[in-house]
Each structure stands twice: as structure tokens, then as C-alpha cells.
Amino acid sequence: MAGSPAHGHDRSALRGDIEGLRAVAVLMVLAYHVGIPGAGGGFAGVDVFFVISGYLITGQLVREAQREGRVSLPRFYARRARRLLPAASLVLVVTTLAGWLLLPRGRHADLGTEVVAATGYVVNWLLAWREVDYLAEDQDPSLVQHYWSLSVEEQFYVLWPLLIIGVLWLVRRHRLRLVPLLTLVLSAVVLTSATWSVLRTASSPGEAYFATTTRVWQLGVGALLVLLTPPLQRVPAAARTALAAAGLLGIGLTVLTVDASTPWPGSAAALPTLATAAVIAAGIPPEGTRIGRVLGVAPLRFVGALSYGLYLWHWPLLRLLAERVPDAGLALRLAVAALAVLLSWLTLRLVEDPVRFHPVLLRSPRAALLGAAAAMATSAGLAGALVLSAPTLERTQTPAPTAAPGTGVGAQALVNPQTRGTPELVPVEERALAAVTGGVTDLVPDPAVADEDISLAYRAGCQVSTSGTDLPDAGSCTFGDPDGTVDVAVVGDSKMEQWSSALHAIGAREGWRVRFYTKSACGFVAQGRSAECHDYNTVLSQYLGEEEHAPDLVLTSLGQGYPAELANSMVDLLGPATARGAEVVLLADTPLPRPRGEAEGVSSFECLDRHREDATPCWSPADPASGTRLLTEVSERLDAPLVELLPWICPDPQGLGGCAPTVGGVVVNRQGSHLTATYVRSLTPVLHHELGRLGVTDTPPQDVVWNLPQDPDV
CATH class of the missing domain: 3.40.50.1110 (SGNH hydrolase)
Structure with missing residues (x-):
């Protein structure tokens, strides 16, 4: 979803098994939202994405810290901006216009507020608040509700580099070793967040589902894999294969045995989280596994490359279908999913890659960040106009x-x-x-x-x-x-x-x-x-x-x-x-x-x-x-x-x-x-x-x- 290539323009440099895992994750989410029978646990594809993102982003940061002894925040945030904002902003703009045309007038203000929150990557907290707001108990799902997971990741991306910079400061000041100290700090974060996730899911499951604090441990599990790379590389080939097989089995069991009634994330989310970590750990270079090579076949790599755009496009299209054709059958929902695939491919070719690999933006973090600010201002401005034009009790009374x-x-x-x-x-x-x-x-x-x-x-x-x-x-x-x-x-x-x-x-x-x-x-x-x-x-x-x-x-x-x-x-x-x-x-x-x-x-x-x-x-x-x-x-x-x-x-x-x-x-x-x-x-x-x-x-x-x-x- 939000993970980006580790280096350069060459997609072949990406780990095939991770691209395949991306495909698995987005297909899980898509199957769940389309209503494919037997995919009751497909929503856990988001949990798979979290682990992948934690692994990839931490790998970039740790390599930079080891190589240069520092982490450049402008370069890091510019990479994130080039990767995430073009497609995210485009979908927000299109969704805002579609909502203005197709939603009841009474929901325009809510949609505008949600788009502004999604633009600022805090919509997960808005949704968490609504889960405990009694007046919102029967509110229809937002057209941008799926941006909650992007918000969790972005908040992680803001704080995680700062935490690494703090650890680097301690390393220099007290002559400590980076990886052991970072492992200790991250383990404490993971343990704290996982404990809170279990406790909060038991007391307020709706709020816990969207909160960053109950999800950080999943990104942290992926991050720990980077720090544990040396011992994981010494695992025998047979054990790696067994580990990858067990991971895929765990993901599959999640899809088949979990459903919307399962309190989530809590302890139940440990299965897909650890299963995804197992697949990634088994495929850590240089060896990899046969299962990893299966995950890296061309069709899955193709879907993996589209996964971010597909995640962004599918949800508002399906929600608008539900608004206009409430009794839409499976065939029509599948057709809308196919449209999302097409839009994702077009977005990748015409928007994502041209911006991500533009020479000027690659050379200048400042230009990339200014472009990001302009994109965010566009979606937020359009959403603000929607809010201002929406009917209110005072205006219509x-x-x-x-x-x-x-x-x-x-x-x-x-x-x-x-x-x-x-x-x-x-x-x-x-x-x-x-x-x-x-x-x-x-x-x-x-x-x-x-x-x-x-x-x-x-x-x-x-x-x-x-x-x-x-x-x-x-x-x-x-x-x-x-x-x-x-x-x-x-x-x-x-x-x-x-x-x-x-x-x-x-x-x-x-x-x-x-x-x-x-x-x-x-x-x-x-x-x-x-x-x-x-x-x-x-x-x-x-x-x-x-x-x-x-x-x-x-x-x-x-x-x-x-x-x-x-x-x-x-x-x-x-x-x-x-x-x-x-x-x-x-x-x-x-x-x-x-x-x-x-x-x-x-x-x-x-x-x-x-x-x-x-x-x-x-x-x-x-x-x-x-x-x-x-x-x-x-x-x-x-x-x-x-x-x-x-x-x-x-x-x-x-x-x-x-x-x-x-x-x-x-x-x-x-x-x-x-x-x-x-x-x-x-x-x-x-x-x-x-x-x-x-x-x-x-x-x-x-x-x-x-x-x-x-x-x-x-």
C-alpha cells in the first residue's frame, strides 16, 4: 500500500515475495469489500500492509543511519511525498466531486470534513471519535474511510524517523551500538502498543480499530525484522521454507476464520501480523524460498505494483455503487472492482510513476515537498468549499x-x-x-x-x-x-x-x-x-x-x-x-x-x-x-x-x-x-x-x- 521501492527506478530490484504479499493483501481487502463468499477476514489485508510498510520504511532509515550516521528528514519526507501524495490527492479530489454530485446534500459537510482529515492524514482519529459519538451511530461509511490506514502509516512515518534520530543521538553521546539500542527501544514500543491494543479492543473495539496507538505494534513488528536480519539470514533453507509456508497458512486462516464480528485488532490481529512477518523473514536475502519465488510470479507482481492505487480507488467506487444501486449484485460489484483495477493502472502510469521518478523532484527534496503541499492544499481547499456550501440547520431553518x-x-x-x-x-x-x-x-x-x-x-x-x-x-x-x-x-x-x-x-x-x-x-x-x-x-x-x-x-x-x-x-x-x-x-x-x-x-x-x-x-x-x-x-x-x-x-x-x-x-x-x-x-x-x-x-x-x-x- 504505502511501501515504496527501496531504490531507484528499477522495479526488478524489489523483493518479489513482498510484491506478491502486497498483491495478497490488496486482494484480501478487495474480496472483503466486494462481498466474495468466504472472505470474511479479508479486512485483515490492512494488517498485512502494516507489517510490510514497517519493514520497508525501517530498512531505508536504518541503512541511511548506518551509512551516513544520520537521517535526513527532508529527503525522507520528500520520498514519502513523491510516493504517496500524487495518487492519494487525485483520489480525494475525484471523490469529493463525486460525493458533491451523488450524495444527499445533508452528507456534504461530513464528506468535506472527512476529506480534509484524510488530506492531513488524521482521518483515523476522526473515525475513532465517531465510534464513541452516539449521534454518529447510524452514519453511513465515509467515502474516504479507507484512508484511515494511510493515516496510521503516515503518523508512523512522521514519528519513527524522529525516534531513530533520538537513538542516534544517544549512540553518539554514550558510544553505544545503534542496532541493539534501536531494537530495545522498538521492542518496548511494540510491547506497549500490543498490550494497549488488547486492552482497548476489549473496552472500546470500534475506537480501537482506527486508533494509531493500537496499530503501531504491527508496523513495529515489520521494523524489528530489519534489525534482526543477521540472525534471520542464518536460518537453514528448510526452516525458511517451513516458515514461509506457515506464514501463508496463517494469512489464509485469517481470511477464512475471522469475520466482522471478531474484536479487532486486539489479540486476534496477532495471527495475520506474525504470519506476514514470517513470510518476510523467510525471504530475507540472499537466499529466499521457493514460496517466495511463487509469490514473485509476474501476475502477483503486477497486482502488487497496482496495490496502492487499487486500495485507494476501490472503496469510494463501491460505496458510490451502494448509494446509487443499493441492491447491486455480486456481478455488478465485481465489475466495479475491475474498473478500480483499470483506474489503478492508469494512475500508476500517468500520475504515480511520472511524479515519483521526475528528475527535478528526485534531485530537490524542497521541490518535492512544495509539490506535496500544493497537492494537499488542492484537495483540502475543494473539501473546504464543499463544507462551506453544505446545508446546515442554521442556514436552512x-x-x-x-x-x-x-x-x-x-x-x-x-x-x-x-x-x-x-x-x-x-x-x-x-x-x-x-x-x-x-x-x-x-x-x-x-x-x-x-x-x-x-x-x-x-x-x-x-x-x-x-x-x-x-x-x-x-x-x-x-x-x-x-x-x-x-x-x-x-x-x-x-x-x-x-x-x-x-x-x-x-x-x-x-x-x-x-x-x-x-x-x-x-x-x-x-x-x-x-x-x-x-x-x-x-x-x-x-x-x-x-x-x-x-x-x-x-x-x-x-x-x-x-x-x-x-x-x-x-x-x-x-x-x-x-x-x-x-x-x-x-x-x-x-x-x-x-x-x-x-x-x-x-x-x-x-x-x-x-x-x-x-x-x-x-x-x-x-x-x-x-x-x-x-x-x-x-x-x-x-x-x-x-x-x-x-x-x-x-x-x-x-x-x-x-x-x-x-x-x-x-x-x-x-x-x-x-x-x-x-x-x-x-x-x-x-x-x-x-x-x-x-x-x-x-x-x-x-x-x-x-x-x-x-x-x-x-
Whole structure:
């Protein structure tokens, strides 16, 4: 992938077995992304690349250090720039333009940000952050997601020469030997990174997959092979052959026995990493092996020469295919892979080699670095323009839809005005119901940016992250009436936190101090989705049972993924608060929209953005909200009220034929099954009415204010 020829223009000087390994690695990745049956572990081709790159780059640096007693950073970075940036920048520019033309408008800003991060070789950290960002949980894979591995390598290339320079300084100052000291330092780096990789993969596998710190050991293993060359050269020929065979077998076993469910990298990544190291070690000159000569056959060397470009081109092409033809079959995906091969060959012949071997750039590191800066500025500038032109919530926000007197917007448009002052709310008649769920113009928020219409508490930073364990700050996470006399604790996951706008408005009217303790992906049950969730809920349960913190009212809800059998654990966690006299109210879960006219995984608001003239493809089946089953069990065991607002989110699904993506001019859903903050605000009087009917609030139903409340600035 990123490894470059050791010297000069002559490709024949390259080790054939390493060129073959490059081919194996890129074919593994390609087979995995194309969806070839049996290639579930093909993503580990990236791990093979890491070892190869560590070996080749360290070989260059160590030879220079031994030959000249120093390492020239300008020459080193100029070589990297000539090798990597021409193709990488070209693909980024083409991908940015293609995304602008083919992606939904709402994803332009994300793509632009990702391209800028890829240009600066830090996109792996952006992706790692998204893995722990709950709002990004259902975000589509980036068109430049594959640049994460290039980012890891580039960060290694920046730091590794500096480390060698530091070792050279110690060698000169203390009259030490270079190779033993460098071996000791590198071994410590490898051991530390490998240990961290195992630990971090166990606690946060999504983040660990992209992080540089969990991957450095793989490049370091390849680097150690350079330092261990003398003893490896003394290995008998038969043992070399056995070592190479075992290495290829290990790589093959990875492809066949590993899949996307395997925690990675962690300890599992040791198999392809050490297997690749075995193949490289067995082929160290001057002898090599028969297996190495097989790897060096012309077809594999040809694919190996294209491996960098093929890695760059295949992913955005396949992702764009998935965007435009969601049900594309294997034959079509293979055709796109063939197109990637053609583009890779053209890129090699017309871009990579002409730049890499240009006489002026070979002679002048400064010219090479200036050219690299220009290439990076081009891709970053184009991506920046995409970000600046992308729609945002502020740029697209329009006034709330105009409603006839006595009707209202959003969910309020569903309520028969004559029943607002009565104990039972009744929907509007069928013709009006069809009218308020059929509009697709002048929607609030604009569908392109509906995912930005997040809740009040989330914008205030009050939702604890998936990895967090500390309770939110009381001062900034208390809403409603700060001088109120009723203390309300809001606990659970984001399906409870999404109601923060409504609870703030209700609390301000009822004299409630509404304190948020919600945590991402962490319903208020003892057996959560992570150790952090379990620990957080245990601490919170004890906290709410202390006299000085005990609330008068606890509100909770949760989303999908929690079996009803966990009802007892929620009852137990609520126990300390209820023992202090707290009342419990549960809010039913909200269903996950699944647009009928789109491929699985396309969100409701993305569908609306694509179908602005006719939202029919964006209607969803009336599936039940899975979290409500557990909440019903808890309601029965505690004799606590369960507030069900589904009729005002998905009205009359039998009569209308499903759940509407818009109601009363408001987009209903944002991320996953969460409601937009605007729609929640429109539900405020409905929720207030229901709480009053149940005797939870002091305001009687006939006194509920029917307007669209606004959130305070946070």
C-alpha cells in the first residue's frame, strides 16, 4: 500500500515475495469489500500492509543511519511525498466531486470534513471519535474511510524517523551500538502498543480499530525484522521454507476464520501480523524460498505494483455503487472492482510513476515537498468549499409552518382542537389526518440537516458518553424551573433524553427542577451494554437513594436492545429512589422508521431529502417500539404509569397505511428512532396533557398551553 521501492527506478530490484504479499493483501481487502463468499477476514489485508510498510520504511532509515550516521528528514519526507501524495490527492479530489454530485446534500459537510482529515492524514482519529459519538451511530461509511490506514502509516512515518534520530543521538553521546539500542527501544514500543491494543479492543473495539496507538505494534513488528536480519539470514533453507509456508497458512486462516464480528485488532490481529512477518523473514536475502519465488510470479507482481492505487480507488467506487444501486449484485460489484483495477493502472502510469521518478523532484527534496503541499492544499481547499456550501440547520431553518387558528404544527396538528380541554384527546378526522401527514414542502427542520436537530440536553452536553462514568454537572444539566419545589430525575438512555425540550417547558410551568442523568446506549438496567453502563447505573441508583439527592419524581425510558427479562433489574435500580418516596413515570419507546422505498439502513430524513416532491417511498411500516415491552413490565411491577405517545407519532397506521415521515410540516425522526427536537417540542402539550390526566402534574388538562415552546440558549 504505502511501501515504496527501496531504490531507484528499477522495479526488478524489489523483493518479489513482498510484491506478491502486497498483491495478497490488496486482494484480501478487495474480496472483503466486494462481498466474495468466504472472505470474511479479508479486512485483515490492512494488517498485512502494516507489517510490510514497517519493514520497508525501517530498512531505508536504518541503512541511511548506518551509512551516513544520520537521517535526513527532508529527503525522507520528500520520498514519502513523491510516493504517496500524487495518487492519494487525485483520489480525494475525484471523490469529493463525486460525493458533491451523488450524495444527499445533508452528507456534504461530513464528506468535506472527512476529506480534509484524510488530506492531513488524521482521518483515523476522526473515525475513532465517531465510534464513541452516539449521534454518529447510524452514519453511513465515509467515502474516504479507507484512508484511515494511510493515516496510521503516515503518523508512523512522521514519528519513527524522529525516534531513530533520538537513538542516534544517544549512540553518539554514550558510544553505544545503534542496532541493539534501536531494537530495545522498538521492542518496548511494540510491547506497549500490543498490550494497549488488547486492552482497548476489549473496552472500546470500534475506537480501537482506527486508533494509531493500537496499530503501531504491527508496523513495529515489520521494523524489528530489519534489525534482526543477521540472525534471520542464518536460518537453514528448510526452516525458511517451513516458515514461509506457515506464514501463508496463517494469512489464509485469517481470511477464512475471522469475520466482522471478531474484536479487532486486539489479540486476534496477532495471527495475520506474525504470519506476514514470517513470510518476510523467510525471504530475507540472499537466499529466499521457493514460496517466495511463487509469490514473485509476474501476475502477483503486477497486482502488487497496482496495490496502492487499487486500495485507494476501490472503496469510494463501491460505496458510490451502494448509494446509487443499493441492491447491486455480486456481478455488478465485481465489475466495479475491475474498473478500480483499470483506474489503478492508469494512475500508476500517468500520475504515480511520472511524479515519483521526475528528475527535478528526485534531485530537490524542497521541490518535492512544495509539490506535496500544493497537492494537499488542492484537495483540502475543494473539501473546504464543499463544507462551506453544505446545508446546515442554521442556514436552512425556516419559520414553523403556518397553521390555521386552533390547530397547531407538528403533533399538535393531529389533535382535534375541541378535545384539548378534555381528559381524552381525540385525533382529527380522517381527511385532515391525511392532509397533515402528506406535506413535503417547507418542512422544519430541512430534511437535509434533520440529524442536526438534536435535543436540548444533548446540546447542553448533559448526556454522558458511552465510555463516561461520571454523573453530569448539576448546575448545567438542570432544566425547568431552577427555583422549583419538585425535584425530577431523568434517567435512562437517549430515548429518554430526547424528551428534554418538552420536559424543560413542562417543568418551567409546573415548578419542577428537572435534572438529567441520561447516558448514551445505557438504559436504566443493571445489565447494560457495557461495563461502563453497569457501573454508571449502579452509582446513579445509590446516588438517587441518598437523602440529599432523592428526587420526588423519576422519569425514564429506553430504546431497543433490552429484553423484557431485564425488567427486574430496572425495578431494583429504581428501588433506592422509590424507597425515599419517589414517584416513577415511564415514557414508552418510539419506533424505528424503515422507509419502504429505500434500501435497509437509509434514514427517514435522508429519504425525505431524496424525495422532496413525493414522500410516499419514505413511509414506514407500523413496527412496534421494542423498548416498550420492558417498560410495560416495569410499569406493572411498580404500578407506575406508562405514557404512550405513539398515536401522536404514528397516527392511524392501519387507515393511512403506515407511519408518516412528516406530520404537520415537521420532520418526525432524526438519527435512528429518535425524534427531532422540533417534533418533540410540538408534542409538549400532548405530553403535558397526558401527565395531567394521570395526576403527575398539577396543571389540569383544560389549562395546558397549546403552543410550540422554544428551547433556551445553551
